[in-house]
Amino acid sequence: MALGVPPTAYDRAAIIFSPEGDLYQVRYAFEAVKKGWTSIGVRGKDAVVLAAEKRRLSPLLDLDSIDKIYKVDDHVGVVFAGMGSDGRVLIDYARLVAVRHRLLYGEAATVDYLAKQIADLKQVYTQHGGVRPFGVALIFGGINPDGTPRLIRTDPGGQYFSYYAVAIGMGDAHVNEFFEREYRKDLSLDDMVKLVLTAIVKSRARGGDEKPEELVKDLHNLVEIGYITVEDRTFKMMDPGRVKEYVDEIKDKLLG
16 A cells, blocks of 8 residues: 555545555445345256345335346346345346347347446446446346347446356355355256255355244245246246245255
């Protein structure tokens, strides 16, 4: 660190590098993501699944009014973790990009293109004074026009990477560790849904603030799941009743 320069001097603006090469405001944005509810994406051989947990922060909170997963275009969905307001703005922008692409080129944009446009916008907000980075990470999941399943994560700093399985938010470390052990590239849609449900339960159980029996009993109301298959190529939300069927099927494993 430069002689006589206090550490706080480097976090007054997003455009000031510290001597260690950090942008403190971008680092803080990553911390905002870690405080968000856990969101997950998994890519299989012929489908992509997005999932997000919900937490009852208050007995008066209406969880049904909270959405964590959104459709960007018919063939693409997105889930986020971090500041909800930032996520909403970026998702609206992604939808606008998708519509413009269809109007200009007469075809759907690839998942990679949409993720890159969002990542580019995030990067711009790390190099101009008077603005702050977006405190949100997004996972795009969908099927490209050529029939290829894609799963891409965008970070607050403007980076984006393709994944087979990834988690963001407060439980990301536990979930990603679980995926490293359990994930396989040949997973079917049913396998992936069961995988994300198990990952969420195991992650929350390790937090130690919930009883597994109570969590599993109400899990279908505490998890939001969206999916898309190569065959259908239309992003859909899974009904809570169907989620409950999956939970009942693997109940013993979830409580084990």
